[in-house]
Amino acid sequence: MPLPPFTAVAANLPETVPFVGPEALVRRSGIAIRARIGANESGFGPSPKALAAIRESAEMSWAYPDPENHDLRTALAARLGISAEEVAIGEGADGLMGLVVRLFISSGDRVVTSLGAYPTFNYHVAGYGGQIELVPYQGVSEDLSGLLSAVRRIGARMVYIANPDNPMGSFWPAAHIEDFIAALPDTCLLLLDEAYGELAPQGSLPAIDTNRGNVLRLRSFSKAYGLAGLRVGYAIGHRQIIGAFNRVRNHFGVNRLAQAAALASLADDQHLLWICDRIAASRQRIANISRANNLEALPSATNFVTLDCGRDGAYALRVLEELGRLGVFVRKPMAPGLDRHIRISAAPEAEMAILEETLPLALKAAYGAS
């Protein structure tokens, strides 16, 4: 029998996934993962205080979470020096990203992002019928003036920038982002993804200004805080935009353990500092390993290092595939101009030792096959 008709937008969408998860790769390849260093997770783990909060809260798993996310919103607002009405909590930055696209993008509306930037953003824009305009990177950085020109040229309703950037690991100093914001038309929302913000060098995050109605910042507990598995992120912005999430969000969507763990993490600055040190050391370790293999490691303001494999995209893809065969899960940019790179997440020494052992083998196999 026929199915009821999908909406016009949904009917034309592909079944897709912005990222194939490592568990899915294992199911498809049959190869166990020895080093999980592809999703920019933090193998250093969350704060012990967060783990304690999860274990203590487990008993209350029968109770719905607080739909107002009150305690976490309040703690974040105090930390950021803003009002709790200027912070929204969501099921990861990904969940909030979907909601903000839903609030602002109708079918046919134009949206600007960089060619090769975060696929999940593009997925959400397509999911609401938005039309995406792609601006190539300028070297290893997002092209701020190119993005601004595109916004003006096509009358975009939204523009996405990640600072620090994923997948290249680069960053723009705050002043560049502030200039971009000052020049942005009022009618265009900047979605400023700061998922790697805690790992960025001093001076790369603009001061928070929630009076500005056309900037929404996204942050995450998935990266430096090491809680990717629990799904909790937050948005910072004008109270009218933050309030508008209450028109469309799944109010009970942020689970109880995530709220408790994020709150506990936020109170453990010492662990965050320790993590940032570990990540910096791991970035250096990845750079040393690449240098030993005659590969260039790009400077990174994040918890990953992007390596230039030195040849074309097909070669870099073979390197990634060979690493996969050896049980090393990494990812790579696929866009023209970026695709000669692979991207490796900072991780504890056990994973680094496996990388050190396998990278030369993967490079040799990839080279031999070319």
Place this chain on the structure above:
Amino acid sequence: MPLPPFTAVAANLPETVPFVGPEALVRRSGIAIRARIGANESGFGPSPKALAAIRESAEMSWAYPDPENHDLRTALAARLGISAEEVAIGEGADGLMGLVVRLFISSGDRVVTSLGAYPTFNYHVAGYGGQIELVPYQGVSEDLSGLLSAVRRIGARMVYIANPDNPMGSFWPAAHIEDFIAALPDTCLLLLDEAYGELAPQGSLPAIDTNRGNVLRLRSFSKAYGLAGLRVGYAIGHRQIIGAFNRVRNHFGVNRLAQAAALASLADDQHLLWICDRIAASRQRIANISRANNLEALPSATNFVTLDCGRDGAYALRVLEELGRLGVFVRKPMAPGLDRHIRISAAPEAEMAILEETLPLALKAAYGAS
């Protein structure tokens, strides 16, 4: 400065919440909750195996969850005798409900539900610009023939039925639902909410038929399984509809601990049987308490009991408010025809004892104020 414009649909939505959470009530009233028996949670708690799974998985909270929800989907499919391609997992039935509305309802499309049924469904329909047609209950049951007539009259694209029903606790035997499905136009999707399905009497859930393209069933780990805090529910249906969730869902949205806990719960049939017994006994206890207070307890196929307060809606609201003042959190239907009732969740004896102590006081105060 002005905000960027919202979409036409979003601009007209109110900031709202389908249910105010008990934590929010405490923050507003300053009165601590002694008995949390208003949200149809299971105070009996989840399976000890689920708690063990949470505590064991906590250490891996740094790793993104499996976006394919493979293990849980596979286990559910095996249990239900269907393919894993006929099961979708989401952030609670609420999250899946939002997605299915998004897939099928465009601005102006007509949707049918009962007057006084689940507000979260209405919230999602309004959130995508759908137009809701409300059909009054027939006594304490959803009016199946009235719903069907409304679907035909207005050419509805979707109709919502909960079986067993919330907030009244009634149910239709499977044959009635099957007749409804047989008579439903192909172009209209039945969203059949079976959140209380594990608690329903034998013979009230229709056999699963995933060949039918216009029926999607929703189930939950929040009720009998006692995992409301973790946010995990599932949808059962035609593989083309289940597949279509992959066009729009937040792929990494179902957290790692929820997947592990739900999987462990599913393997603990003994606990589920024990819970169903506890809930049945608690329903009887609530009925006895109401009888002692000269109130009629409606028969229930769920984990709550709806009490007829015997007078009008204003009186029942006062009873609810007086219970609240005494630290007893319950909820009530607000729709005309149903609003003389209050709804009390099954719970352990500690909560039942508090109900027994406070209900006469609340009734007396409510009566005195009238």
